[in-house]
Amino acid sequence: MRTRFTNVGVGLLLVAGLALSGCGSTEEATVKVEDLRGSTITVATHDSWAMADEVIAKFTEQTGITVKIATNGDGGTLTNKLVLTKDAPIADGVFGIDNTFATRAIDEGVLAAYSPPSAPASLAQYQVPDQSDSFLTPIDYGDVCVNVDNTWFATKGITPPKNFEDLVAPAYKGLFVTPGANTSSPGLAFLLATIGTYGDGWKAYWESLLANDVKIDAGWSDAYQVDFTAGGGTGDRPIVLSYSSSPPFTIPEGKTTPTTSALLDTCFRQVEYAGVLRGAKNPAGMQKFIDFMIGNDFQAALPENMYVYPVDTAVALPADWAKFAPVSPAPVAVAAAEITKNRESWLSDWRDLTTR
Amino acid sequence: MLRPGRWRGAAWGTAALAVVPLAVLGTFFLYPVSGMVARGFWPDGSFDPGGVAEVLGRERIHRVLWFTLWSAGLATLFSVLLGVPVAYALHRLRFPGQALLRTLIVVPFVMPTVVAGVAFRQLIARSGPLGGLGLDGTPTAIIAALVFFNVSVVVRTVGSFWEGLDRRTEEAAAALGASPWQVFRTVTAPALLPAVASAASVVFLFCSTSFGIVLTLGGLRYANVETEIYQLTTQELDLQAAAALSVLQIALVTGLLLVSARARTRGAALSRTAPVGRRPGRRDVLVLVWTALVVGFLMTPLVSLVLGSLRTDAGWSLDNYRALQTEGAGNALLVTATRALATSFEVAVQAAAIALVLGAVVAYLVSRRPRSRSGRRMLGAFDGAFMLPLGVSAVTLGFGFLITLNRPPLDLRTSALLLPLAQAMVALPLVVRTLAPVLSSIDPRQREAASSLGAGPFRVALSVDLPHAWRAVVAAVGFAFAVSLGEFGATSFLARDDDPTLPVVIFRLISHPGSENFGMALAASVLLAAATGAVMLAVDRFRVGSMGAF
Numbered sequence: 001m002r003t004r005f006t007n008v009g010v011g012l013l014l015v016a017g018l019a020l021s022g023c024g025s026t027e028e029a030t031v032k033v034e035d036l037r038g039s040t041i042t043v044a045t046h047d048s049w050a051m052a053d054e055v056i057a058k059f060t061e062q063t064g065i066t067v068k069i070a071t072n073g074d075g076g077t078l079t080n081k082l083v084l085t086k087d088a089p090i091a092d093g094v095f096g097i098d099n100t101f102a103t104r105a106i107d108e109g110v111l112a113a114y115s116p117p118s119a120p121a122s123l124a125q126y127q128v129p130d131q132s133d134s135f136l137t138p139i140d141y142g143d144v145c146v147n148v149d150n151t152w153f154a155t156k157g158i159t160p161p162k163n164f165e166d167l168v169a170p171a172y173k174g175l176f177v178t179p180g181a182n183t184s185s186p187g188l189a190f191l192l193a194t195i196g197t198y199g200d201g202w203k204a205y206w207e208s209l210l211a212n213d214v215k216i217d218a219g220w221s222d223a224y225q226v227d228f229t230a231g232g233g234t235g236d237r238p239i240v241l242s243y244s245s246s247p248p249f250t251i252p253e254g255k256t257t258p259t260t261s262a263l264l265d266t267c268f269r270q271v272e273y274a275g276v277l278r279g280a281k282n283p284a285g286m287q288k289f290i291d292f293m294i295g296n297d298f299q300a301a302l303p304e305n306m307y308v309y310p311v312d313t314a315v316a317l318p319a320d321w322a323k324f325a326p327v328s329p330a331p332v333a334v335a336a337a338e339i340t341k342n343r344e345s346w347l348s349d350w351r352d353l354t355t356r
Numbered sequence: 357m358l359r360p361g362r363w364r365g366a367a368w369g370t371a372a373l374a375v376v377p378l379a380v381l382g383t384f385f386l387y388p389v390s391g392m393v394a395r396g397f398w399p400d401g402s403f404d405p406g407g408v409a410e411v412l413g414r415e416r417i418h419r420v421l422w423f424t425l426w427s428a429g430l431a432t433l434f435s436v437l438l439g440v441p442v443a444y445a446l447h448r449l450r451f452p453g454q455a456l457l458r459t460l461i462v463v464p465f466v467m468p469t470v471v472a473g474v475a476f477r478q479l480i481a482r483s484g485p486l487g488g489l490g491l492d493g494t495p496t497a498i499i500a501a502l503v504f505f506n507v508s509v510v511v512r513t514v515g516s517f518w519e520g521l522d523r524r525t526e527e528a529a530a531a532l533g534a535s536p537w538q539v540f541r542t543v544t545a546p547a548l549l550p551a552v553a554s555a556a557s558v559v560f561l562f563c564s565t566s567f568g569i570v571l572t573l574g575g576l577r578y579a580n581v582e583t584e585i586y587q588l589t590t591q592e593l594d595l596q597a598a599a600a601l602s603v604l605q606i607a608l609v610t611g612l613l614l615v616s617a618r619a620r621t622r623g624a625a626l627s628r629t630a631p632v633g634r635r636p637g638r639r640d641v642l643v644l645v646w647t648a649l650v651v652g653f654l655m656t657p658l659v660s661l662v663l664g665s666l667r668t669d670a671g672w673s674l675d676n677y678r679a680l681q682t683e684g685a686g687n688a689l690l691v692t693a694t695r696a697l698a699t700s701f702e703v704a705v706q707a708a709a710i711a712l713v714l715g716a717v718v719a720y721l722v723s724r725r726p727r728s729r730s731g732r733r734m735l736g737a738f739d740g741a742f743m744l745p746l747g748v749s750a751v752t753l754g755f756g757f758l759i760t761l762n763r764p765p766l767d768l769r770t771s772a773l774l775l776p777l778a779q780a781m782v783a784l785p786l787v788v789r790t791l792a793p794v795l796s797s798i799d800p801r802q803r804e805a806a807s808s809l810g811a812g813p814f815r816v817a818l819s820v821d822l823p824h825a826w827r828a829v830v831a832a833v834g835f836a837f838a839v840s841l842g843e844f845g846a847t848s849f850l851a852r853d854d855d856p857t858l859p860v861v862i863f864r865l866i867s868h869p870g871s872e873n874f875g876m877a878l879a880a881s882v883l884l885a886a887a888t889g890a891v892m893l894a895v896d897r898f899r900v901g902s903m904g905a906f
Contacts, residue, residue, distance in 0.1 A: 047864065071864075077590040084395075084593075084755060088762035090769060104593075182591045183571070215493060218571050221866050225874055226477050232669075232874055235481065253669070344592050351587070352416055355577050 037064030041285040044091035044277075046078045046185075047071050048306065055301045059292045065285045074219075075101055075185035083108045086278065093286030095139065095274040095293070100188055102128045102136055102273055103340040111135040111275040112283060116291050120312035123294065126271045129336055136273035139293050140308040143244035143267040143328045144189035146176075149230040151259040152238035161239060163265045164197055168208040177215040177227040178241035181350050184219050185270065190241050191350055192339065193268035196332035206353050216354055230260050244327055245307045248320035258324050267328035272308065369813055374721055374738060377714045383766070384777050385745055388756025389602070395759070396599020404596075411600040417584075421604075424580040427495060427570075428563035431502035435559045436552060438503065438650045439510025445647040447515035449640060450633035457651060459893040464654055465508045466835075466888045468844040468859040469568025471881040474866055475657035476501050476573060478664055485660065495578060501569045504654060506559040513558070517551035519633075536639060553619035561612045561747045565605065567845055581605050586751045602752050609747030613740050658885060665878035676872075676879035684865060684873050689856075693880050696861040697887075700841055703857055706776035707783060707840040708833050714780065715787030715832060718742050720817065722788070723795035742788055745781045753778070754849025775857075778846045783836035790832040794825050827898040834895030838888040858884050 049071055056067050070091055072078045079101040082094060086109065097105050105111055106128070115134040126138035146167070153160040161172050181191035195202045215237060217223040224231040228240040230250050244267060247258040274293055276286045292298055299310035303318050309327060317325075396408055411417060446458050464472065478484055480491040491497045521544070529539045567582045579587065581601050588598040636644060668675045680693040689696075722739040726732050745753075757778070761768045768774045798821060806816045822829075844859040856864070858880060865877035 073590060080590055080593045081755075081758065085758050085762065087759075088767075090758065182587050216577065222477070222572065225866070226481055234484065236487070344594070347592055348416075355416075355419070355579055 036282075036285050036288065039064075039282055039285050040066040040068060041093065041282050041289055042068045042070055042091040043286070043289065044070050044072055044078060044082065044094045046075050046096040047073060049096065050305045051298075052301055052305055055297055055305075058297055059289065062292070063285075063288050065282075065288060067289065074183070076188070079105050079110075082110045082277065086110050089277040089279045091277060092280040092282045093274060093276050093289060095272070097136065097273050097275070098185060099128070099269075099271045099273075099336060100185065100192060100339055100343070103336055104343070105275070106131065106135050107340065109278060112278040112280065114276045114283075114287055114290065116287075116294055118291075119294055120299075120314060122313040123311050126311050128273070136275045137290050137294065138271050138311045139274050140299075140302050140306065140310055141269055141271045141327075142308040143262070143264075143269055143331055144186045144193070144241065145244045145262040145264060145267040145328065146190075147228075147240050147242040147246050147260050147262050149228070149238040149240075149260050152229045162263060164194065164205070167214075167239070168205070168212050170212070172212065172239065174213040175237055176209070176212070176239040176241075177217060177223045177235070177237040179220045179223045180216045180218060180354070182347055186220050186241060186243070187216075188347075189268040189270050191346065192334050193266060193332040195346065196268070196334040203349065203353060206350065210354065243307060245303070245309070245321065245325045248318075248324045249307075251320065251324075262325075264326070264328040267331040269328070269331040269333075271311075370721060370724065373717055377718050377742065378738075380714055380777075381741060381781070383761075384757075385748075385753065385781050388760045389606075389748055389752055390756075391760035392595075392752045392756040393599045393602050396595040396597075396602075399596055407596045408600040408603070411597040412604075414597075417597070417601070420579050420581060420584045420601075423495075423578055424564050424582075427499055427502070427578070427580065428560050428566075431499045431506065431563040432556050432560045434499065434503045435506045435510050436556055438653070439507045439555070440514055440548075440552065441643045441646045442507070442650050443511045443515035443518055445636075445640070445643050446511060447519040448633050449636045449643075451636055455896065456893070457647075459889060459896050460651065461508045461511055461654060462892050462896075463658065463885055463889045464504050465506070466838040466842045466892065467505075467885055468842045468862065468881075469505075469566070470572070470844055470859060470863045470866070471661070471842075471884065472501060472504065472657065473568055473572030474877070474881070475661045476504070479657055479660050493573075493577065497573045498570055498578060501573055502563045502566055504657065505566075505569070506562055507650065507654060509559050509562070510552075510555045513555035514548060514551045518548060521547055550619045554616045557612045557616040557619065558746075561609060561616075564608065565747045565749065567750060581608075582749055582751075585749045589751055589755060598752070602749060606744070606748060609744065610740070612747070613743045616743075617736065617740065661878055661885070662882050665875065665882045668872075668875055676875035677883075679872060679876045680879055680883070684876060689861060689864060691856065691861075693858065693861050693865075693876065696856050696858045697880075697883065699855050700857040700859075700884075703776050703779065704837045704840040706773075707779035708837040710776055710780035711783040711787045711836040711840075712829070712833050715784050715791060715836070716829065718784070719788045719791035719795055720821065722792050723798075725800060739788070739792075743785045746785045750845030750849070754846055757850060775847060775850050776840075778850050779840040779843050780836075782843055782846060783839045786839060787832045787836050790835060791825060791828050794828040795821055798824050831895045831898045834891050838891045841888050841891070842884060 049069060060066055072081050072090075075096055075098050078094070079097050081090070082097075082105060089110075094105075094111075113133040113135055114137070116137055119137075123138055126141060127134070128136055128138075146161075148160040150160060158171065161167055161169070166172060167176055178190055179187035181187040191202075194205055198205045215223075215227060217227060220242070223240055224242055224246070225235075227235040227237045228242075229235050229238045231240065242262070244262040244264065247260045247262060250258040250260045252259065274290050276283045276290070280286060294312065296312070296315065299312045299315045302308050302310045303321055309317070309321075397403060397405060399407060442461070446454060446461070476497065477492070480486050480489065480497055491500070525547075526539050526543050529543045530536070534542065564580065565582050566580065567586065570578065570580050570583045571586070581604065585598050585601050585605070588594045588601070665676050666672055666674070680697075683689040683692055691699075718739070722735055724735065726735060757774070758769060760766075761774075768777075802820050803816050806820050807813070811819065842859060843857075844863070847857055848860055848863065862877050862880045862884070865873045865880065
């Protein structure tokens with residue numbers, strides 16, 4: 001027999017591999033400030049990172065530091081990757097850990113403490129609560145809300161839904177699409193919004209949602225661009241989970257008002273943070289970058305590039321946003337400590353419900 | 357006749373040659389994968405196999421396993437049903453346009469799964485051209501997409517075998533009065549069975565470990581082992597459960613490879629000079645209609661992709677293609693798509709080179725026939741080890757790279773060589789499977805004659821093996837190149853953001869808002885499919901039957 005296959009050889013190699021994968025040590029690198037010119041920082045971030053080259057060039061011009069961006073999946077994947085690689089960090093700093101994952105990163109010891117010496121006054125309200133040390137600096141926030149296609153509803157002569165209760169009403173059966181809580185950070189935010197609204201009754205609510213034929217996609221783009229009626233594709237669901245900042249993007253060519261709007265009673269606020277990684281090669285360089293991210297240039301560029309609101313409320317928003325992208329006056333809140341404690345069991349329960 | 361001393365020398369030479377690919381496989385595959393699995397077995401530094409065993413009792417895991425088995429089983433069944441008649445039409449008959457059809461059939465196999473996912477969703481979303489069928493988010497859609505990817509494996513594996521099958525047996529049966537159906541049932545079918553079994557087990561392997569398809573088309577209601585490992589690792593950080601599933605997956609893959617290898621050994625060696633097929637007659641009408649339907653099924657998503665890429669908000673235009681020279685709307689990309697295509701080519705050249713060097717050594721070794729039983733066993737295990745990358749979770753491998761190759765002298769996470777190496781690991785099994793049958797079909801007496809005339813092992817390879825195998829070598833390089841161009845799973849973990857490959861760029865584009873970006877993603881996908889198709893068309897001219905076959 002020519003190609004007889006035995007497990008023994010493979011097994012032995014596996015064991016050898018297991019023996020090799022021990023643990024390493026970390027060393028805190030220290031770099032003098034005058035050495036920063038000509039140095040490079042690597043910033044780990046999520047796939048939604050987008051920033052104009054000119055803005056980053058300005059930072060390099062001011063500090064002499066070159067920025068390398070490394071995207072690592074969605075917010076959850078990013079955080080978990082950093083946890084798994086904390087013995088030998090893959091970057092100097094991170095941008096894009098949000099409030100649903102912040103405590104995991106902090107508790108796992110991924111981050112080094114840093115507070116920017118001067119910060120806008122409005123920043124304080126977005127800090128991670130109940131922390132003795134400052135590991136994460138808030139950079140931006142956005143409201144994840146249910147969006148509706150008003151044109152579709154007007155054509156059909158149906159009143160659009162307004163709140164969570166409406167989404168399970170028979171009139172809106174088969175009309176709602178959302179990204180999944182386990183594969184997309186807005187999806188998780190939506191799950192948290194329902195938990196914040198219904199408490200222990202969230203599972204019953206989701207059962208009604210499923211009974212009302214909600215469609216659950218892998219990612220935000222699947223939901224918004226393929227299944228939503230007003231997302232550029234040719235979808236057939238007029239209700240979608242997206243952001244409060246999405247409507248201005250649906251202003252038709254030559255018109256002045258968007259065809260969609262966000263339901264402000266269904267919002268969960270996501271705050272995105274930046275931090276220095278423990279064991280970074282160039283921590284001082286990353287600290288400078290965090291200072292830059294809360295500065296005027298970066299903050300003002302956030303809405304157009306990443307569709308989020310700057311934490312510095314003194315920064316002017318684009319005209320469309322001021323008109324058509326208001327944030328929720330009272331977003332649904334879930335305490336950070338609660339999220340830390342229950343995130344896994346909620347997600348696990350949610351997956352059991354939705355994959356049944 | 358070889359003297360014993362000389363034979364021992366040759367055995368040592370063989371062993372020394374085996375060290376190179378084994379070291380590469382150990383470092384870039386086994387070490388990272390075991391490093392990741394070890395995190396599950398040693399959760400806090402102490403050995404806790406109980407935690408892993410407990411996972412296997414969870415009801416959810418049972419559901420995932422069941423879905424994996426039945427979806428892959430059905431997809432395999434349909435791939436075989438669709439593929440076998442096509443194999444006949446494309447490999448036993450002769451008609452104009454056949455060469456083009458053979459190439460078109462392989463394009464889905466080398467397409468990135470993200471692209472296929474988007475193409476399928478566009479088609480079957482309730483608003484799409486096939487929306488009326490209500491397939492979106494159903495297991496039917498998943499199975500259809502899996503079949504789409506794997507029909508070519510059946511066609512090429514069974515087809516190349518069928519082509520080499522001795523026709524005289526069939527002709528003899530017919531001459532003795534057997535009807536065509538009787539000939540097929542009593543002569544052809546039994547002879548084909550090993551090739552069908554080999555193809556089916558590999559297709560089952562691909563289907564049961566499919567990631568991108570189940571993730572994009574499953575609508576999250578359906579999860580297989582692969583997507584579950586992804587969820588558990590990236591979202592829940594439940595490494596124990598991920599390790600349990602990884603070990604289970606490796607066991608399953610090993611079993612399937614065993615089945616496939618056994619089926620291969622039962623089949624006859626490939627004949628190198630395939631006889632020319634006959635012109636189709638009236639009794640082939642059904643087979644030709646079937647082939648047309650299957651090709652139509654395979655081309656529909658591709659055509660919808662092309663049409664989508666030519667459409668913009670303003671109507672038909674080439675704007676999406678022009679946009680490839682930009683960084684996308686809202687700076688969705690860090691580099692232009694054309695630059696990414698250049699990177700893809702560069703990486704694919706390196707990956708194909710690595711895969712060829714390693715694959716040639718492995719194929720050369722596994723085509724030897726050692727006299728001792730233990731020698732044959734070792735060779736079998738050696739062969740099987742290089743097939744493993746076909747079926748092990750890209751997530752496990754990707755994370756494994758991050759947590760194991762992170763310290764000198766192996767701090768390769770930022771090395772430019774990491775990506776070509778990872779892609780070479782993926783392409784390696786395909787190179788081996790293309791080269792090994794050709795090398796095995798060389799009569800060993802030729803080599804023995806050469807070496808008894810005083811030629812060293814290297815000289816033997818050069819003057820006996822190479823003249824027979826050079827076409828297969830070229831085909832294997834092209835195939836490895838095409839696979840590497842479209843590779844997404846491992847690449848998405850390892851590609852450097854300042855220098856991404858085209859599949860990574862496509863994925864980034866479809867994850868960013870704006871219909872311009874979506875259109876640009878479609879245009880980039882068409883470009884990628886065209887590039888891989890062109891490569892396959894070029895190497896297909898060499899008529900190497902084992903390419904794309906298992």
